[in-house]
Amino acid sequence: MEKAIELKGLTMGYGESIVLHNIDLTVYLGEFLTIFGENGAGKTTLFKGILQLLPVQRGKIYILGKDVTNGKDKTWLRSQIGYVPQKYNSGNFPICVFDAVLLGRWGTSFSYLKKPSKEDKRITEEILEIVGLTPLKYQDCRKLSGGQTQRLNIARALVRQPKILLLDEPTTHLDIDSQRLLDETLENIRQQYNLSILMISHNQHHARRISDRIVYLEKGRLFNE
Numbered sequence: 001m002e003k004a005i006e007l008k009g010l011t012m013g014y015g016e017s018i019v020l021h022n023i024d025l026t027v028y029l030g031e032f033l034t035i036f037g038e039n040g041a042g043k044t045t046l047f048k049g050i051l052q053l054l055p056v057q058r059g060k061i062y063i064l065g066k067d068v069t070n071g072k073d074k075t076w077l078r079s080q081i082g083y084v085p086q087k088y089n090s091g092n093f094p095i096c097v098f099d100a101v102l103l104g105r106w107g108t109s110f111s112y113l114k115k116p117s118k119e120d121k122r123i124t125e126e127i128l129e130i131v132g133l134t135p136l137k138y139q140d141c142r143k144l145s146g147g148q149t150q151r152l153n154i155a156r157a158l159v160r161q162p163k164i165l166l167l168d169e170p171t172t173h174l175d176i177d178s179q180r181l182l183d184e185t186l187e188n189i190r191q192q193y194n195l196s197i198l199m200i201s202h203n204q205h206h207a208r209r210i211s212d213r214i215v216y217l218e219k220g221r222l223f224n225e
């Protein structure tokens, strides 16, 4: 099976303080893996490593078989990984849902000098359908609920057509109904795109229901179930 993410002996931290110790982890293409851990275990630091927002002290990071350790091929890396951070709130833009999602493709096929193409708009429509936001496509983003905003954030990450999706605590502050809709969205995404999803969670019950596999991060060390 093809490997989407492979971490080998990853050691990372902030200055003198080591936060992740010798992490080995493989996520396969099409797999949904959840990293479960208490506050301060190092989950976000692991994401920063995968996204190369923080340098690696020891070890290697491979994305789709390619060594991206310490900033190698950063532009390529960003095109392969969609990231939905915990606190990012795209609902604050005074624009409609369609435009907010379309803007996720900024810098890929269009920019200041090049207008969005028919293909950009087609992909945007497709993703809106998959995340269940088509009926709200002309709605002002600021009027979305927490769950709808979270699905908008996922759509903005997906519209760049990555192979890997990183989700940081997507269900925080969501009620049960919104959580269920989000789960359906994630299931649709997997079926449609054979994406690898790596999710950070505090919620064991939810993680167990939705993912193929769970690993535990405890004080910067990784354990399998």
Ligand SMILES: Nc1ncnc2c1ncn2[C@@H]1O[C@H](COP(=O)(O)OP(=O)(O)OP(=O)(O)O)[C@@H](O)[C@H]1O
Pocket (backbone or CB within 6 Å): 014, 019, 037, 038, 039, 040, 041, 042, 043, 044, 045, 046
């Ligand atoms: N920018 C930073 N500089 C120094 N130390 C940091 C920095 N960011 C995080 N840390 C420390 O690294 C450790 C791991 O933090 P991290 O945010 O990765 O944990 P987490 O598992 O994501 O926690 P949470 O569930 O609370 O988001 C913590 O002890 C934290 O204080």
